[in-house]
Amino acid sequence: MPKDHLLLLLFFVLHQSLSIATENNQCTSSCGEVTNISFPFRLKSDPKICGDSKYELSCLNNRTVLSLYLGEYYVRHIDQTNYTIGVADVGMRKGDCSSLPRLSLSCGNFSYQDPYSACDYDSSMFYGREPSKTVSIVKCTKAVDSRLYIDASSCLDGVELSNFSSTRRRIYAMVDANVSNVETACTIELMAMTPWWVDGTNLRSYAQIHEQMVYGFELSWLPIVGKMHCKGHYYWGISSKRQIQCGSKIGKNF
Numbered sequence: 001m002p003k004d005h006l007l008l009l010l011f012f013v014l015h016q017s018l019s020i021a022t023e024n025n026q027c028t029s030s031c032g033e034v035t036n037i038s039f040p041f042r043l044k045s046d047p048k049i050c051g052d053s054k055y056e057l058s059c060l061n062n063r064t065v066l067s068l069y070l071g072e073y074y075v076r077h078i079d080q081t082n083y084t085i086g087v088a089d090v091g092m093r094k095g096d097c098s099s100l101p102r103l104s105l106s107c108g109n110f111s112y113q114d115p116y117s118a119c120d121y122d123s124s125m126f127y128g129r130e131p132s133k134t135v136s137i138v139k140c141t142k143a144v145d146s147r148l149y150i151d152a153s154s155c156l157d158g159v160e161l162s163n164f165s166s167t168r169r170r171i172y173a174m175v176d177a178n179v180s181n182v183e184t185a186c187t188i189e190l191m192a193m194t195p196w197w198v199d200g201t202n203l204r205s206y207a208q209i210h211e212q213m214v215y216g217f218e219l220s221w222l223p224i225v226g227k228m229h230c231k232g233h234y235y236w237g238i239s240s241k242r243q244i245q246c247g248s249k250i251g252k253n254f
């Protein structure tokens with residue numbers, strides 16, 4: 001058989017099985033409280049044809065779980081209209097302010113090619129702000145008197161952070177800390193992400209910050225939307241009017 005016939009046949013078979021999978025609803029659309037699982041998302045147990053493998057979720061004990069880098073996050077909601085998925089570290093426990101994320105997560109963990117974005121330029125353009133902020137848990141060898149340092153000692157004093165000695169120390173939380181501005185007496189022990197609306201200048205207690213950490217943060221899957229929308233183009237971007245714009249076409253001289 002000629003090569004292009006084979007390709008056509010392959011396409012036909014793929015297309016057929018996609019239709020059959022979606023017709024028979026073999027693609028799971030809900031797990032626990034998340035009722036909007038649809039493209040690009042798929043569950044691990046779904047047929048291969050469902051969703052995009054980069055956006056795989058698991059359904060464990062009736063909870064939707066996202067594995068991101070080395071961490072695990074409960075999925076709270078999926079919002080198809082603004083391309084965001086709301087997640088929270090599985091280590092966070094409501095009402096227990098000594099609970100912390102199992103792993104540190106901040107803008108530095110995300111890179112441009114990753115399926116999710118939280119801090120990049122394109123999503124800032126799209127949402128008008130970054131979709132998430134960071135909270136730094138810092139350990140200081142002396143007390144720091146500054147509005148930027150919110151005392152977390154009463155919650156975290158007994159908690160084992162990395163290489164904690166029993167010498168006098170204070171533990172603070174800082175919202176959107178500028179790393180270069182952190183006092184030299186302090187070191188960052190852990191970073192966590194919170195929703196974009198958390199405003200460090202309005203929060204006076206660590207319990208309030210902890211509540212937001214339990215709520216979690218939002219990740220955007222805008223990168224795949226942009227790439228798909230601009231298939232066949234060298235690059236894509238966001239206009240100031242929140243529209244996806246494609247760059248020059250692949251294979252065309254300009």
Ligand SMILES: *[C@@H]1O[C@H](CO)[C@@H](O)[C@H](O)[C@H]1NC(C)=O
Binds near residue numbers: 031032033
């Ligand atoms: C799973 O979670 C949903 C939503 O939270 C709930 O309505 C349902 O009863 C749960 N099912 C089981 C088997 O726990």
Ligand SMILES: *[C@@H]1O[C@H](CO)[C@@H](O)[C@H](O)[C@H]1NC(C)=O
Binds near residue numbers: 069070104106
């Ligand atoms: C994020 O990066 C930090 C520093 O490299 C690392 O310690 C942490 O485990 C990473 N977080 C996740 C969720 O992989």
Ligand SMILES: *[C@@H]1O[C@H](CO)[C@@H](O)[C@H](O)[C@H]1NC(C)=O
Binds near residue numbers: 035077079081
């Ligand atoms: C979830 O899906 C339902 C039905 O398709 C829709 O009405 C609702 O707005 C969606 N919710 C979110 C958060 O996308």
Ligand SMILES: *[C@@H]1O[C@H](CO)[C@@H](O)[C@H](O)[C@H]1NC(C)=O
Binds near residue numbers: 131196
């Ligand atoms: C996306 O939409 C949801 C629901 O309307 C909202 O809660 C969330 O803050 C939005 N996310 C961003 C990054 O704008």
Ligand SMILES: *[C@@H]1O[C@H](CO)[C@@H](O)[C@H](O)[C@H]1NC(C)=O
Binds near residue numbers: 163165
């Ligand atoms: C652990 O703490 C001790 C004493 O404060 C210090 O000398 C040592 O360098 C620390 N180790 C690491 C890996 O940070």
Ligand SMILES: *[C@@H]1O[C@H](CO)[C@@H](O)[C@H](O)[C@H]1NC(C)=O
Binds near residue numbers: 178180181
């Ligand atoms: C962080 O602080 C440095 C020094 O004060 C300043 O130059 C820089 O613009 C700050 N960055 C942010 C993001 O605020």
